[in-house]
Amino acid sequence: MNILIMGCGRLGARIAMLLDEQGHSITVIDTNASAFRRLPEGFRGRVTVGNGMDGTALEKAGIQSMDAFFAVTQGDNRNYFASQLAREVYGVKRVLCRIYDPVREGIFRDLGLETFSPTSLGAGIMVDMLLKGAVPSKGS
Amino acid sequence: MYVLIAGGGKVGFYLAQELLQSNNEVLILEQDAGRVAAITEELGENVMHGDGCEATTLDAAGVARADLVAAVTGDDEDNLVVCEIARSRGVPRTIARINNPKNELLFKRRGIETTISATHAVLSQIEQELPTGEMIPLLQMHSGLELVEIKLPETSPVSGRSVREVLLPPESLISLVVDPGGVPRIPSGDTRLNPGDALVVVTRRESSPLLRQALIGSTHGLDT
Numbered sequence: 544m545n546i547l548i549m550g551c552g553r554l555g556a557r558i559a560m561l562l563d564e565q566g567h568s569i570t571v572i573d574t575n576a577s578a579f580r581r582l583p584e585g586f587r588g589r590v591t592v593g594n595g596m597d598g599t600a601l602e603k604a605g606i607q608s609m610d611a612f613f614a615v616t617q618g619d620n621r622n623y624f625a626s627q628l629a630r631e632v633y634g635v636k637r638v639l640c641r642i643y644d645p646v647r648e649g650i651f652r653d654l655g656l657e658t659f660s661p662t663s664l665g666a667g668i669m670v671d672m673l674l675k676g677a678v679p680s681k682g683s
Numbered sequence: 684m685y686v687l688i689a690g691g692g693k694v695g696f697y698l699a700q701e702l703l704q705s706n707n708e709v710l711i712l713e714q715d716a717g718r719v720a721a722i723t724e725e726l727g728e729n730v731m732h733g734d735g736c737e738a739t740t741l742d743a744a745g746v747a748r749a750d751l752v753a754a755v756t757g758d759d760e761d762n763l764v765v766c767e768i769a770r771s772r773g774v775p776r777t778i779a780r781i782n783n784p785k786n787e788l789l790f791k792r793r794g795i796e797t798t799i800s801a802t803h804a805v806l807s808q809i810e811q812e813l814p815t816g817e818m819i820p821l822l823q824m825h826s827g828l829e830l831v832e833i834k835l836p837e838t839s840p841v842s843g844r845s846v847r848e849v850l851l852p853p854e855s856l857i858s859l860v861v862d863p864g865g866v867p868r869i870p871s872g873d874t875r876l877n878p879g880d881a882l883v884v885v886t887r888r889e890s891s892p893l894l895r896q897a898l899i900g901s902t903h904g905l906d907t
Contacts (some may be wrong), residue, residue, distance in 0.1 A: 596760060598785055620736055623767075624760035624789075631792040646738045647764070650771045 547572065547609045547635075549595030549625050550616035554641060554661075556581035558613055563588050572602045572604045598632065606633045614640035619647055626656055686773075687712065687749045689735030689765040690756035691722050694780060698753060699726055710744055736764045736876045738772075746772045755780040766795045784820055784829075784888075818895050821883070828854070829888045833898050837878045847872035851897055852890035859883035 544567045546554050551573040560583050563569050569588030573579065578672050579590045593600030595614065606612070612629040614622035622640040629635040639657045642648035648660035671677040684707045688695045691713030695852035699709045703726065711726075712735040713719050722730040733740035735754065746752065752769035766777035773829040775805035778796045781787055790797045835842060841849045846857055860870045860898050876882070886894045 597783075618760070620758070620760040620764045624763050627763070627793060628789050632789055644737070647736070647768070650738065650768055653771065654767060 544568070544610040545605070545608055546570070546611045546613070547601075547604055547606060547629075548613040548615065549573075550614065550622075551575075551578035551581055551590070553581065554672040555613065556583075558615065559586065559588060570604050570609075572600065585633065596621055596628065601625075601628065601633065606635065609635050611635065611637040614638070619644050623647070623651055628653075628670075630656070641656070648653070662682065673681065684708070684750045685745070685748060686710075686743045687735075687744055687752045687769070689752065689754045690755060690764070690780075691715075691718050691730060692755070694755040695753075696722060696725070698755065699729060703729065706727065712740060712744060713751055722853060730883060735769070736761050736798070738768050740774065741765075741768055746774060747804045749774050751776045751778065753780075759783055759786045762795065763790065763795070767793070768791075770795075784823060784880055787823070788884060818891065818899065820891075823888070827888055829886055829891065831884050831886060831891065831894070833895070835876060835878050838900055839876075839878060839898060841876050841898055842878045844876055845872060846870045846874045846876065849876065851884075852886060852893040855884060855886040855890055855894055857882050857884050 544583045546562055546569050548566050548569065548571045550570050555571060559569050559571050563586055570587060571579065571582065571590045572593050574592065574594050576592045581587050591604045593603060595601060595616070598620065606629060612626065612635045614626045616622055618640045622642060626638045626640040630638045637657065642651055642658050642660050643662050645660050645663040648663065654680045686702050686707055686709050688699055688709065688711045691711045695711050699711050702709045709728040709729050711722060712733055713722065713730055714734050716732055719730050719732045731744055733743070746769055748770070752766065752774050754765035756762055762776070762779040766779050769777050776796070778798060779790055781797045784828060786796055817834060819832045820829060821832055824830070857870055859867055859882065860874060860876070861867045861881040868874065878880060882898065884894060
């Protein structure tokens with residue numbers, strides 16, 4: 544798959560690494576070039592400096608040929624905005640976004656986005672750890 | 684009518700003032716405590732401290748009974764989110780101020796009414812002199828035409844030329860020339876253009892990079 548990741552923070556860089564390892568074609572966009580240092584050595588994907596909320600920057604990153612888009616910057620509203628831009632304007636089939644605020648996450652999910660809230664998920668896991676002694680799996 | 688306004692900047696403030704004068708119920712949501720205090724002094728208790736992008740804040744402001752929500756902050760992404768949450772709470776009409784005209788399409792697709800902030804363009808012009816070589820969008824017209832203001836820099840390729848000699852993109856028209864002394868003139872073909880002149884030009888939205896090139900000269904900004 545051609546995959547565009549907006550935001551090269553810890554989560555974005557990690558997603559990029561995992562999908563790159565699985566042989567997908569990855570492009571990472573971030574407003575700050577120094578963020579790309581988080582990508583692992585030997586990362587085969589492309590990086591581009593730009594604002595993912597800007598259509599021109601998305602086009603430069605090749606949004607038109609993307610099969611999937613991840614919006615994982617620190618800002619909930621930025622992630623939502625860029626996700627809708629990718630979906631509504633550029634017709635990207637799979638659009639996944641991180642939303643910290645659980646309330647907003649629910650609203651955006653109802654509007655049809657594939658959302659993920661580390662806040663509500665993390666809280667659930669940590670409560671389970673305390674009460675059930677459940678140890679979360681590390682993921683692949 | 685009950686109108687909720689997200690963003691207590693100049694646009695939000697004057698909008699609230701107008702709406703209050705015509706006997707509407709108005710509440711401004713503003714994040715900055717200092718700004719809240721300033722607005723309270725002018726407009727009374729018609730302002731609430733909080734983030735309009737938070738559903739809980741909107742709920743506390745009684746969003747469910749609002750007839751209209753206007754999102755007029757300086758950030759388009761925040762304005763989009765305010766309108767989306769408001770609609771999810773059943774608000775019949777939402778209007779967003781768009782700061783970047785390129786974002787109009789997305790708001791349209793989301794079914795949100797938009798307004799390019801001409802108020803803002805005009806206000807910022809009154810407050811600070813337009814830097815030369817800038818092109819400021821003043822008004823978007825539904826026909827796909829746009830009204831922009833351009834101040835001719837010293838290096839303008841058209842300086843010293845008459846309007847007739849200037850080659851503009853198709854369907855573009857210099858409709859007003861304001862000289863550095865502030866005197867406005869409707870130009871004829873013989874009107875000479877000089878550095879420092881501010882031109883109000885009608886153009887096609889997609890032609891604006893060409894227009895910039897023709898009047899300002901530098902290709903800088905062509906790809907923005």
